[in-house]
Amino acid sequence: MLKNDTFLRALLREPVSHTPLWIMRQAGRYLPEYNATRSRAGNFLNLCKSPDLATEVTLQPLARYSLDAAILFSDILTIPDAMGLGLYFAEGEGPRFERPIRDEWEVRNLTAPDPEVSLRYVLDAVSQIRRTLAGSVPLIGFSGSPFTLACYMVEGGGSEDFRHIKGMLYRRPDLLHRILEINTQAVIQYLNAQIEAGAQAVMVFDTWGGVLSSPAYREFSLHYLSMIAAGLTRHAEGRKVPSIVFTKGGGLWLEAIADAGFDAVGLDWTVEISDARRRVGAQVALQGNMDPMVLFGNSDSIRSEVQRILSGFGSGSGHVFNLGHGITRFTDPEQVAVLVDAVHELSRPFHEENL
């Protein structure tokens, strides 16, 4: 039994006493205790691949703040790593792959990894985190979206212009579709294995869908997101397993995203949440959407932005407070405490009909 199921209830638009809150990348480099564990691990990949250390860092932000959910600490690129692309992190740079996927031969040889075998370390972390949480708050499992994974797989790492994957998209859409089909199958199996291991909600991060044109987004990202929604295990341990989809930069396409079949839609901070609720809030819950940079303000400006977003959503359930993107490493942990307290305190009046 969960002591605090506010997060799960809000995702299903069931009554809650306050607006639940978690923070994308809440176990991250803004926390000194995270940096200490990471140093101990030697590098980021060791941290991801050790269930003990992944459990430790997953729990760190919950020890500091009264967050309403934990999220599995892992990397977004575990799937392509398990496909044999050779994930590594160059010092001071983002993730890179030793063997990016560019030509037909490389695409033809790609297969979805069996998560029970090659992503065992993630599933072990999920089980261990669940045991350690001991019913305090729910645990979120996650995956990158098929398109976002493909970006890294084809570019070979991060990109500013995405010219390799977009070149493939326009020149050889058949090859990109083949990669996306395999990624979709892999993501479904991976998320369902996380649910079986104990994840109580799942989120798909479509970090790069927003770099596409509107029709390309529908064909190369949203289509596969819908297949994932259709393939997810919807019940486990006698309750629903809510799902969240987040396309950063997807504000123009909210109606279509809300139709994809997930329970909740993540919003970045460029979207006015009142507009978003008007456009799609009868269909899905909304998660977001404070600019992470608001945490570089002061207590007053943080509280004022929290109030603005809570008022924008308005009364009733169906809102999970979050940032509109991951928290940055330069954030002062004290400001996060201000945020968490503000959301809990200022959101109660919006749920008074339920008290």
Next chain:
Amino acid sequence: MLKNDTFLRALLREPVSHTPLWIMRQAGRYLPEYNATRSRAGNFLNLCKSPDLATEVTLQPLARYSLDAAILFSDILTIPDAMGLGLYFAEGEGPRFERPIRDEWEVRNLTAPDPEVSLRYVLDAVSQIRRTLAGSVPLIGFSGSPFTLACYMVEGGGSEDFRHIKGMLYRRPDLLHRILEINTQAVIQYLNAQIEAGAQAVMVFDTWGGVLSSPAYREFSLHYLSMIAAGLTRHAEGRKVPSIVFTKGGGLWLEAIADAGFDAVGLDWTVEISDARRRVGAQVALQGNMDPMVLFGNSDSIRSEVQRILSGFGSGSGHVFNLGHGITRFTDPEQVAVLVDAVHELSRPFHEENL
């Protein structure tokens, strides 16, 4: 008298025989002749500051392609450079300022430069380009937006998270407003001086407005864009001087942007141009919006995207074809020829009522 005024007519939504086209950053590193001139100049700033060389590179893409407008070759950061911030380009990196604006003292000492004095080299380039164009196509003058200039001035260069300017925005909005007021005054004087020197249309690039939340965009970017629209010289040489505003990532705010007082609104490729026309096309012309990465496809995919965008806008005037962002240095110049021919050829049926 202009031999080809299609661009100016389309901005004013007057009948045209084809959809005019120019390309953001059309004088740029994808052209070998540009790279040759740049080498000769020694560095990028010398190229900007020499009216002879700026004229030479402005004309280069027009010699290759039948573009419908020329755009002044210059840097977006000439204004803060003229304010004394010390613009420089570190090798392999973007622009940087030696003296960024961070504290109250630095803000209080900021003043708008007199373009006739400290931006004389730009005005001389405008006059010289106009003479060299000899009425072939119109010349576009341009400036960065007050907020976009402030981003560079406060961050000290490019940024991924904009934490300095956003920290100022949330902690000391009074300081940021002061910077924006000075920038606005400077941009108006600068654009009007370009018009006096011969620019036949002007464009304001709000490259970074899209990184703001919706209310912050209105307060810190759009408000100042409206002031610019109100302060621009609207007639010169016996004809209207149309103005274009472009907020990259501003698709969610199109209605508000169309209300700012410019003749045309630029669109990035995430916006469906048919939706944009429905939302604001009765009020302003639209410029855009092909993903620059479509040029990494093949002739068929380029023509097919051109057709999709032309059909999306539909029949009648009020559309200037462009990319949704600057062309990248890795583009094959041959593909640009395919684009230019496709726009001219495929757009004629959409203007047949005027023939």
